[in-house]
Amino acid sequence: MSILLLNGHVVPGDGSPELPDTDVLIEGGVITAMGKDLPHAADTRIDASGMVVMPGLVDAHRHVWQAPLRGIGADMTLPDYFSMVLGRALSAYRPEDARLAALLGAVEALDSGITSVFDWSNTTVTPEHTEAVLDGYAASGLRAVVGHTVPHSEADLKRLAALDGRISGGLAILGPQFGSWEDGIREIAVARELDLPVSMHASGGPGSPFPRMYEAGLLGPDLNLVHMNAMTPVEARMLADAGVAVTVTPVVEATMGHGVSAFGTFLDAGGHAALGTDVVVNAPADLFEPMRDTLRFERMRSRTMYPAVQVLSNATVHGARSIGLGNETGSLTVGKRADIILLDGLSQPSGGGVVASLTPANVHTVLVDGHIVKRHGLLVHHDLTALRTAGLELARRALA
Numbered sequence: 001m002s003i004l005l006l007n008g009h010v011v012p013g014d015g016s017p018e019l020p021d022t023d024v025l026i027e028g029g030v031i032t033a034m035g036k037d038l039p040h041a042a043d044t045r046i047d048a049s050g051m052v053v054m055p056g057l058v059d060a061h062r063h064v065w066q067a068p069l070r071g072i073g074a075d076m077t078l079p080d081y082f083s084m085v086l087g088r089a090l091s092a093y094r095p096e097d098a099r100l101a102a103l104l105g106a107v108e109a110l111d112s113g114i115t116s117v118f119d120w121s122n123t124t125v126t127p128e129h130t131e132a133v134l135d136g137y138a139a140s141g142l143r144a145v146v147g148h149t150v151p152h153s154e155a156d157l158k159r160l161a162a163l164d165g166r167i168s169g170g171l172a173i174l175g176p177q178f179g180s181w182e183d184g185i186r187e188i189a190v191a192r193e194l195d196l197p198v199s200m201h202a203s204g205g206p207g208s209p210f211p212r213m214y215e216a217g218l219l220g221p222d223l224n225l226v227h228m229n230a231m232t233p234v235e236a237r238m239l240a241d242a243g244v245a246v247t248v249t250p251v252v253e254a255t256m257g258h259g260v261s262a263f264g265t266f267l268d269a270g271g272h273a274a275l276g277t278d279v280v281v282n283a284p285a286d287l288f289e290p291m292r293d294t295l296r297f298e299r300m301r302s303r304t305m306y307p308a309v310q311v312l313s314n315a316t317v318h319g320a321r322s323i324g325l326g327n328e329t330g331s332l333t334v335g336k337r338a339d340i341i342l343l344d345g346l347s348q349p350s351g352g353g354v355v356a357s358l359t360p361a362n363v364h365t366v367l368v369d370g371h372i373v374k375r376h377g378l379l380v381h382h383d384l385t386a387l388r389t390a391g392l393e394l395a396r397r398a399l400a
């Protein structure tokens, strides 16, 4: 099975130069060639003239299971969120609900041009729930790292560690800032034993455990710290030096009052943050708004015209690296898996134009692992309206 994307404006996503009027060849799910007028009779030919051809967006932090609860918490504080969403709603999710929610959230992500997600999967409370979540992703077509949230579920973690392909596993823990030092360090060791990436919410700043972890040699690129709004410049240098991933979710952080994005502090230290949507209870389900928020914050903070296209790398190549998928996806590079989106709507296609001016409505075509999941603006395999209707039923029961 081969696919040829013809004559598009290629934005590689890794900072290398944009390539106008360029073809991209995909064979067996892999990008095998890029260039002008590629001589190849492909099974499927897609005209990309006038469109941006770029890597699919990488959502490095999303609680995908909250898809049915979209918009219920516009004015929620963090304590409200803990009691209503992580308390009441989550406890009502049966395995079949966890499957439906993962599928709905994954399909909404695909529809908006997200091809990979780190799912902070709070619904993985029993082996049956975990199996249901994996089944939802198998049906969805999305590339997913399923972050299991119960660190002592040994069998589940081994099951996740054995996955190979479009769906893989991770560990999502309380971590040594919001939990105890001993638990955090032990759980990170369990994940390292199984070669699973680890994600944790953290603020950094006063009392942060990360300088202590740095001194003890416990930091590494397998750790993904989410938010970090209070991170100090000294701490940022330690994290950047150790290759630790930092993910910012600027829309939710501003909406819920977590503080100013840590993007710039990390950038000053030589680090490149990943971007996340986090929760759709009070934020949009796409990465265009987090990219645009990041661009605005950074231009105000630095008082420079920080280049828009650089923010695209945070949602592609840096995102992929941050969730352990840097070798598979995140850039249009020969040899990587074909996770590719085509975007229309720009009079002069450019990566910067994507960040400045586009929305999910401009997502024309989406490929994941070489499979076409959206074409001509329409999902190929899924009925989003029907999934949302089923999700409404779930939300009604979970919030009753």
Ligand SMILES: [Zn+2]
Binding pocket: 061, 063, 120, 201, 226, 278
């Ligand atoms: Zn979160």
